Amino acid sequence: MMNVRIGIVDDHPLLIKGLKGMLEQHSGIEITDTYQSGKELLAGLKVAQPDVLLLDIQLQGQSGDELMPLLNKQYPNMMVIALTNMEHEYYIKNMLQNGLMGYVLKTSNESVLLAAIQAVLKGSKYFDPAIRKIAAKVQSGITQQVLLTAREKEILQLITEDLTSQEIADRIFINKKTVEAHRLHLLQKLGVKTSASLVKKAIDMGLMK
Amino acid sequence: MMNVRIGIVDDHPLLIKGLKGMLEQHSGIEITDTYQSGKELLAGLKVAQPDVLLLDIQLQGQSGDELMPLLNKQYPNMMVIALTNMEHEYYIKNMLQNGLMGYVLKTSNESVLLAAIQAVLKGSKYFDPAIRKIAAKVQSGITQQVLLTAREKEILQLITEDLTSQEIADRIFINKKTVEAHRLHLLQKLGVKTSASLVKKAIDMGLMK
DNA sequence: ATTTTTATCCCGGAAAGCCCGTATTCATGA
DNA sequence: TCATGAATACGGGCTTTCCGGGATAAAAAT
Numbered sequence: 001m002m003n004v005r006i007g008i009v010d011d012h013p014l015l016i017k018g019l020k021g022m023l024e025q026h027s028g029i030e031i032t033d034t035y036q037s038g039k040e041l042l043a044g045l046k047v048a049q050p051d052v053l054l055l056d057i058q059l060q061g062q063s064g065d066e067l068m069p070l071l072n073k074q075y076p077n078m079m080v081i082a083l084t085n086m087e088h089e090y091y092i093k094n095m096l097q098n099g100l101m102g103y104v105l106k107t108s109n110e111s112v113l114l115a116a117i118q119a120v121l122k123g124s125k126y127f128d129p130a131i132r133k134i135a136a137k138v139q140s141g142i143t144q145q146v147l148l149t150a151r152e153k154e155i156l157q158l159i160t161e162d163l164t165s166q167e168i169a170d171r172i173f174i175n176k177k178t179v180e181a182h183r184l185h186l187l188q189k190l191g192v193k194t195s196a197s198l199v200k201k202a203i204d205m206g207l208m209k
Numbered sequence: 210m211m212n213v214r215i216g217i218v219d220d221h222p223l224l225i226k227g228l229k230g231m232l233e234q235h236s237g238i239e240i241t242d243t244y245q246s247g248k249e250l251l252a253g254l255k256v257a258q259p260d261v262l263l264l265d266i267q268l269q270g271q272s273g274d275e276l277m278p279l280l281n282k283q284y285p286n287m288m289v290i291a292l293t294n295m296e297h298e299y300y301i302k303n304m305l306q307n308g309l310m311g312y313v314l315k316t317s318n319e320s321v322l323l324a325a326i327q328a329v330l331k332g333s334k335y336f337d338p339a340i341r342k343i344a345a346k347v348q349s350g351i352t353q354q355v356l357l358t359a360r361e362k363e364i365l366q367l368i369t370e371d372l373t374s375q376e377i378a379d380r381i382f383i384n385k386k387t388v389e390a391h392r393l394h395l396l397q398k399l400g401v402k403t404s405a406s407l408v409k410k411a412i413d414m415g416l417m418k
Numbered sequence: 419a420t421t422t423t424t425a426t427c428c429c430g431g432a433a434a435g436c437c438c439g440t441a442t443t444c445a446t447g448a
Numbered sequence: 449t450c451a452t453g454a455a456t457a458c459g460g461g462c463t464t465t466c467c468g469g470g471a472t473a474a475a476a477a478t
Binding site for chain 4: 358360361383384385386387389390391394403
């Protein structure tokens with residue numbers, strides 16, 4: 001394998017340490033930087049950029065899919081591979097639209113990760129076998145992605161925090177009827193008829209933690 | 210450190226491989242077995258038992274907190290340390306009641322894990338600093354465990370499946386008012402006032418996946 | 419430049435959920 | 449055995465959500 005400098009972003013030090021030890025046994029691979037948060041990453045990249053970045057999505061603070069647009073814009077030559085447990089269409093689509101080159105699940109083994117690294121170095125995209133079906137669907141544009149507006153996400157969050165529409169309205173200074181309209185749109189977008197199953201479905205789809 | 214044989218149960222091969230490489234750099238530590246599922250674990254333990262078992266909770270198939278009672282009964286001399294992201298009281302309590310000796314979060318670093326291993330080898334319990342407050346609360350018996358009846362769990366499940374009280378009533382042949390009574394008890398037990406946040410809380414507490 | 423879409427906001431009425439009761443059954447242990 | 453509590457079941461009354469409308473302004477597409 002050609003010489004490659006790799007960066008790792010993950011909030012699990014145990015995983016970083018393990019991954020580092022593992023990857024460095026391969027000649028040509030060098031782990032140049034590891035970061036435990038988005039903040040650390042952004043600071044570190046100003047100093048030096050790796051060729052390939054392994055990026056977890058679930059990070060405390062700024063999440064991977066919030067970071068991705070920034071990375072794509074500021075460091076377009078850095079190949080980013082998502083290394084995560086999130087296998088929801090929502091994230092795969094979001095990340096791909098922002099220049100992600102590879103997607104590897106943490107449940108995969110070493111050979112998959114190495115294959116992904118080699119692929120993106122050649123400029124090709126790489127998807128974990130376990131998510132190829134979803135990735136193909138997403139890339140073909142067949143999916144009609146459920147996209148929530150900022151306001152809808154905000155309402156959804158407050159709904160899970162045990163607030164009624166009236167309480168939400170008071171909190172964010174809009175009419176109660178408007179909150180109910182947002183609720184209706186949430187129900188329609190996720191294809192359910194009760195707020196209870198809305199929450200379940202949103203969690204299942206990865207729209208919220 | 211004294212000689213110790215360690216087993217690891219986790220469905221992330223990357224983490225296992227990394228952890229193994231990391232721990233084996235310490236003299237006296239030997240990783241004798243690694244398992245990717247509860248099934249593999251139970252089969253493997255029949256052949257040989259490690260001194261310390263690092264057990265993830267979120268496993269596909271049988272989860273760690275389902276395995277724990279079995280392990281405690283069949284292999285009481287094996288010291289089990291939970292190595293997981295789950296930091297909910299529900300799990301900590303459940304696991305501790307079934308003989309768990311240590312609880313380490315995956316967001317911790319190497320030294321915490323080593324400290325946990327050393328502690329349990331001496332027969333003491335060890336908790337990750339990040340969860341000591343919760344652990345103390347659980348051990349002191351202050352918490353009153355939320356216990357749902359079979360009927361309540363059944364209703365809760367149907368609520369998340371997008372059914373109204375009337376539909377649930379029709380499905381299981383009871384009066385709509387009775388369903389609403391169960392709903393009320395669910396709300397009271399979990400300390401919320403809407404079904405939407407009930408679902409969120411139930412998931413957070415691990416009462417359902 | 420003008421259509422089309424999207425996000426946000428508002429109303430009225432029907433449906434469902436929430437909260438106060440009470441009743442019956444059943445298991446437990448004083 | 450009889451008291452206690454817990455689980456299940458049901459009713460009335462009030463609140464909230466749900467769902468049919470529709471309006472407006474901003475952004476995107478043509």
